[in-house]
Amino acid sequence: MSSSEELQKSHYNSISNAYAAHYGDKWSQKYRNKFINQLLLEGIEIDGKLVLEAMCGSGETTGFLLNRKAKVTGLDISENEIENFKDKWSNCDVCCSSIRETGFGNEKFDVVVVVGGLHHVHPYVDQVIEEIHRILKPGGHFCFFEPHKNSLPDLIRKLWYKRDKLFAENEEAIDIKHIERNFASKFSFIKTEYGGNVGYIVIFNSLVLRVPLIIKPFISPFFMILESIIRPFQNKYTSCFVIGRWKKNN
Numbered sequence: 552m553s554s555s556e557e558l559q560k561s562h563y564n565s566i567s568n569a570y571a572a573h574y575g576d577k578w579s580q581k582y583r584n585k586f587i588n589q590l591l592l593e594g595i596e597i598d599g600k601l602v603l604e605a606m607c608g609s610g611e612t613t614g615f616l617l618n619r620k621a622k623v624t625g626l627d628i629s630e631n632e633i634e635n636f637k638d639k640w641s642n643c644d645v646c647c648s649s650i651r652e653t654g655f656g657n658e659k660f661d662v663v664v665v666v667g668g669l670h671h672v673h674p675y676v677d678q679v680i681e682e683i684h685r686i687l688k689p690g691g692h693f694c695f696f697e698p699h700k701n702s703l704p705d706l707i708r709k710l711w712y713k714r715d716k717l718f719a720e721n722e723e724a725i726d727i728k729h730i731e732r733n734f735a736s737k738f739s740f741i742k743t744e745y746g747g748n749v750g751y752i753v754i755f756n757s758l759v760l761r762v763p764l765i766i767k768p769f770i771s772p773f774f775m776i777l778e779s780i781i782r783p784f785q786n787k788y789t790s791c792f793v794i795g796r797w798k799k800n801n
Contacts, residue, residue, distance in 0.1 A: 606668025
């Protein structure tokens with residue numbers, strides 16, 4: 552395991568309970584389902600399919616996948632996150648491992664889903680995608696959601712990362728154009744969609760802003776509505792995240 556992976560493992564072991572509380576609460580789930588999950592898997596049939604929820608944390612996306620009748624395996628490098636995952640989703644398979652070297656056999660999964668994990672694996676993003684390609688079946692889908700480079704929110708994010716102990720030193724938004732260039736021969740890019748504004752910041756990232764969980768139910772409805780109003784007017788330069796749906800070439 553590399554030093555940056557050890558860093559992430561130690562970091563998420565230390566914040567796993569707070570992370571699960573803020574990213575798995577009712578309003579974070581509402582935000583995910585409306586603005587992330589639906590777009591992430593749009594047009595992909597996962598009923599009965601083998602889905603790897605990579606860098607799963609305590610399984611904040613798992614409920615959505617199970618509701619669509621997927622057979623879910625959770626993978627995370629943090630032992631504490633995996634224990635939280637097992638407590639919540641005892642009917643799912645689990646793997647405590649690096650996403651860079653999963654140990655899975657070739658072409659095992661129909662879908663690999665990563666929600667906010669790639670920006671934690673620098674400088675190994677390309678190696679991680681190579682591993683995801685290896686474990687995907689031909690024609691399988693790689694679906695991801697990440698903060699992205701070269702946007703106004705990213706400039707603010709960079710300053711915040713440097714000063715906030717909730718972020719590990721190697722965390723960095725992904726360069727979507729870079730990875731698309733590097734993997735153009737291995738994947739077809741079905742969808743690249745940008746989003747995220749005030750609701751993403753206040754609801755989804757309540758841990759980062761230190762929003763008390765007790766007040767989230769009172770402020771979240773307003774920010775959900777505001778997110779919906781602003782979203783149609785956004786572009787990649789004003790958006791907080793990118794959603795990608797890739798298909799492994801046969």
